[in-house]
Amino acid sequence: MKYIDEFRDGDLARNLAQNIVAAAEPGRTYSFMEFCGGHTHAISRYGLVDLLPRNLRMVHGPGCPVCVLPIGRIDMAIDLALTRGAILCTYADTLRVPASGGMSLMKARAGTGGSCADVRMVYSTRDALQVARDHPRREVVFFAIGFETTTPPTALAIQQAQSEGLSNFSVLCCHVLTPAAIRTILQSPETEQGPAVAIDGLIGPAHVSTVIGSRPYEFVAAEFHKPVVIAGFEPLDLMQAILMLVRQVNAGRAEVENEFSRAVSREGNLKAQARVAEVFELRREFEWRGLALVPHSALQIRAQYAAFDAERRFQLEYRFVPDNKACECGAILRGVKRPQDCAIFGSVCSPENPVGSCMVSSEGACAAHYGYGRYQDRH
Amino acid sequence: MCLALPVQVTELGARDTAIVDLGGVRKEISLALLDEVRVGDYVILHAGYALSKLDQEEAEKTLALFAQMQAAGPAAP
Ligand code: SF4
Numbered sequence: 001m002k003y004i005d006e007f008r009d010g011d012l013a014r015n016l017a018q019n020i021v022a023a024a025e026p027g028r029t030y031s032f033m034e035f036c037g038g039h040t041h042a043i044s045r046y047g048l049v050d051l052l053p054r055n056l057r058m059v060h061g062p063g064c065p066v067c068v069l070p071i072g073r074i075d076m077a078i079d080l081a082l083t084r085g086a087i088l089c090t091y092a093d094t095l096r097v098p099a100s101g102g103m104s105l106m107k108a109r110a111g112t113g114g115s116c117a118d119v120r121m122v123y124s125t126r127d128a129l130q131v132a133r134d135h136p137r138r139e140v141v142f143f144a145i146g147f148e149t150t151t152p153p154t155a156l157a158i159q160q161a162q163s164e165g166l167s168n169f170s171v172l173c174c175h176v177l178t179p180a181a182i183r184t185i186l187q188s189p190e191t192e193q194g195p196a197v198a199i200d201g202l203i204g205p206a207h208v209s210t211v212i213g214s215r216p217y218e219f220v221a222a223e224f225h226k227p228v229v230i231a232g233f234e235p236l237d238l239m240q241a242i243l244m245l246v247r248q249v250n251a252g253r254a255e256v257e258n259e260f261s262r263a264v265s266r267e268g269n270l271k272a273q274a275r276v277a278e279v280f281e282l283r284r285e286f287e288w289r290g291l292a293l294v295p296h297s298a299l300q301i302r303a304q305y306a307a308f309d310a311e312r313r314f315q316l317e318y319r320f321v322p323d324n325k326a327c328e329c330g331a332i333l334r335g336v337k338r339p340q341d342c343a344i345f346g347s348v349c350s351p352e353n354p355v356g357s358c359m360v361s362s363e364g365a366c367a368a369h370y371g372y373g374r375y376q377d378r379h
Numbered sequence: 380m381c382l383a384l385p386v387q388v389t390e391l392g393a394r395d396t397a398i399v400d401l402g403g404v405r406k407e408i409s410l411a412l413l414d415e416v417r418v419g420d421y422v423i424l425h426a427g428y429a430l431s432k433l434d435q436e437e438a439e440k441t442l443a444l445f446a447q448m449q450a451a452g453p454a455a456p
Contacts, residue, residue, distance in 0.1 A: 002421070011449065123427060126427050153409075153412075153428045156409070156412070206383075210431040236445060259441070262437040269412060269413070
């Protein structure tokens with residue numbers, strides 16, 4: 001497809017790699033975090049690490065919406081479908097995330113544990129609205145997860161439901177914010193759970209940035225003196241962004257640069273931002289898997305749209321549930337451990353039978369590493 | 380989750396919708412988040428919504444840069 005294939009050209013990728021090798025100063029080490037799961041996936045899929053010099057390391061970040069969703073939030077969705085009789089509409093990736101007591105939305109749907117829950121996979125919020133129109137006597141809840149990329153479609157769905165008087169539709173809002181997560185990672189001090197991550201620069205989000213623009217990352221350069229390069233999800237985009245980061249580090253610069261200029265501007269999509277601001281407001285705090293409670297890091301539905309807020313409508317309470325003890329997802333999401341550091345990686349935990357959330361979505365570090373890279377380490 | 384694709388708008392429909400070409404497959408999408416989309420434009424499609432327009436000039440510039448770097452040959456080590 002146009003504007004995809006050109007950005008996957010193998011010869012150009014190798015040429016970029018040679019430029020990175022030439023630019024990387026032998027006396028230094030470079031450690032860059034790719035925030036997005038989409039980048040993590042591309043790095044594994046195209047074997048980009050093999051093209052990079054030995055003194056340059058990529059660290060996976062927390063930018064996988066499925067991965068950072070804590071167990072307690074999945075439990076809320078299961079509760080809605082299983083005990084409140086709602087039809088739960090969700091993006092596919094959430095279905096297999098392990099919840100409390102060995103449950104998942106998929107198992108709830110299959111009837112594990114007694115009754116069958118009505119859980120439906122949707123591609124778009126528009127499909128969820130259609131389910132609500134088709135079942136006027138049923139409560140229909142959209143399980144809304146994701147970063148700023150997925151938030152505007154949820155905002156539009158809520159406004160659409162209001163204008164149609166679709167009173168059986170509501171949203172379990174679990175939308176989270178990228179800049180808040182980046183700040184948490186950069187601020188993270190050494191804790192009992194382990195060392196803070198040391199990174200020299202950041203690959204900024206691709207499609208999140210089409211919505212919010214590049215401006216929200218400027219604090220990374222200004223306050224933390226780390227360079228940021230926003231990059232598309234294709235392999236050439238990533239390689240070029242890495243080269244740009246190496247050059248910034250070499251020159252002692254810390255700026256926000258935009259490799260993905262074909263889709264991202266400094267201001268972002270103002271229309272989408274306006275819709276989001278009409279429907280949502282900041283939550284005081286939100287629990288992230290791996291990052292714990294992060295202040296002002298997620299959105300909730302404004303009082304004006306309370307009728308469409310599943311948390312209010314069903315009086316749901318969030319309850320913290322600890323992760324499986326063996327699972328290292330938390331440390332992986334903070335960038336301080338790698339999938340292969342987990343003792344049950346690839347043995348007890350696999351994409352067919354995920355123990356932690358990082359093994360579920362193809363953007364999760366463990367799933368990406370399992371699918372494309374797991375044999376590399378053995379050599 | 381955040382994956383989105385560049386797709387070309389082939390027809391404009393009623394109520395902020397459009398038909399796009401998704402690798403040979405026709406699909407209806409929403410243009411409610413964008414202004415002034417024309418037939419022939421490329422948009423970044425995510426979960427049924429166009430999130431931004433793809434700036435074809437910027438895309439060509441980026442590709443030209445890659446081509447130029449390759450023509451220059453590998454940088455001296
Ligand atoms: S391999 Fe499985 S259990 Fe281990 S950290 Fe990854 S998701 Fe968690």
